[in-house]
Amino acid sequence: MTATLTVIVPAHNEEAGLPATLEAIRRQTVPPDKVVVVDDGSTDRTGEVAAAYGATVLRPPHNLGSKAKAQNHALPACDTDLVLAVDADTVLAPDYIEKIKPAFDDPEVVVAAGNVQTRFTRTVWERGRSIEYLFGFHWNRPIQNGANSPVVCSGCCSAFRRAALTGFGGFPERTIVEDMDFTWSMQIAGRRAVYVGDAVAWAADPETLTYLRKQVWRWMAGFFQNVRLHLGGLVRRKPMLAVWIVLALAEIFTAPLWWATPFVLTLGMHRSVGTVLTFWLGPELLFTVPPLLYAARRRRLPVLGVMANVPFVYLTKAVNIYYAWKALIVELVLVPLRLSRGLVIYEKGRA
Incomplete structure (x- = not known):
């Protein structure tokens, strides 16, 4: 039986970038069963744009304050086998869902993510990030995956087994980077995370130094939060x-x-x-x-x-x-x- 899948798109003031994301979802060779956009306290036309693409639009009473909280707001609306979380500025390749679904044929796999590349290379910061992604997703990630120990399933395009996600309590909110937290937690628990190199997504990366600094500070702080929280468990359970x-x-x-x-x-x-x-x-x-x-x-x-x-x-x-x-x-x-x-x-x- 083919697994069913819901796409969750958390969005805050994303009316400019959201159409490309939703259009890419609409053009999937294996379409999702449902698309849920969380209009998380937007002051622009994010909700209207999402509705125009036929998405189910959820509007919390106020801005929830993080991507994980917005995604958790959508979980009760998901009744499918799988949940695919996609950032509102990320564009999936047309066969992304087709490529990612087979990973879950293994019942031990609870989270899978694809190959993330930069959408644009207009500024020096985007160009630098493009090299980081080309190297990381064609060298580091395949090696980690071959050793059955991916460091992170990228939050911009990760698919989850819904039962495992809800059983864990949803997307973790205790750290600032929910993707790494869940990836490490599941592997410590003996479940599998996998990297699917043929499933490609393009993310809109920092075009300014101000944006880059905020993003990298969040990523690095989240990494060390997870080190503080999980390193002992990793040494014991996932060396x-x-x-x-x-x-x-x-x-x-x-x-x-x-x-x-x-x-x-x-x-x-x-x-x-x-x-x-x-x-x-x-x-x-x-x-x-x-x-x-x-x-x-x-x-x-x-x-x-x-x-x-x-x-x-x-x-x-x-x-x-x-x-x-x-x-x-x-x-x-x-x-x-x-x-x-x-x-x-x-x-x-x-x-």
């Missing part, structure tokens, strides 16, 4: 996933040394600029370029265009490491000492 987390922590701890290297070599050891760049960037490029070439081929992207975006990834990396260290201090030091509540207010970024 392979714990390995990926420890490697991520090691990268964060050593990143300042990597960024300091060119200054030490140039100012302290009086090396030439050419020597410094070769020593500093050479090994990294040898590691990153082959996966990017493979990703460009898989995504049918012009290789020169992809390579031209590589320098911009170092701008986004600089933002990432700043907020990673800020989140580490706040969530792993100040919160346990009761000197901070940590990040509890969900800010998407564009607003």
Whole structure:
């Protein structure tokens, strides 16, 4: 029997981006059984746009304050086997549902997500993010999936087994990143999360530094909230996933040394600029370029265009490491000492 599926789209002031999202859902080769849009305290025409596309529109009495809360508001309206959560600025490939559904033929799979790429590469920040996604979703995610330990099923396009989701209490609200929280919780409980590389979605990523900072701060704070909450359980119940987390922590701890290297070599050891760049960037490029070439081929992207975006990834990396260290201090030091509540207010970024 074919599993039934409801799409949930949480939306706050998304009248501009929502039509592309809903049009992509409408054009699915395997259409959903129901589409529910949560008009979460919008002051624009979000609800009217959603209704025009035939979606069931739910309007909470006030803005709920986070994506997880908006999604949970929609759960009682879902009576299907599966729930697919899609961000209001994310566009699914026409065969996304067709590709993601078979993952649930395995009864142990409770959450699955596809390959997320950037919709636009207009600004330096979008270009940097495009490289992060091309590398991450064609190198890191397949390796993690092969080891049966995905680090996160991306919240912008994750499908859930509804019984497992409701049995857990819905989308977790205790951390600022519900997707990572649920992915880790389910694996600790012995259930499976999977990455489906052939299911592709395109997300609208930060086009400004202001938006990027808010998004990365939320992501990094949420990561360390989950480290604080789950690391012990991961070590005991899901050691392979714990390995990926420890490697991520090691990268964060050593990143300042990597960024300091060119200054030490140039100012302290009086090396030439050419020597410094070769020593500093050479090994990294040898590691990153082959996966990017493979990703460009898989995504049918012009290789020169992809390579031209590589320098911009170092701008986004600089933002990432700043907020990673800020989140580490706040969530792993100040919160346990009761000197901070940590990040509890969900800010998407564009607003």
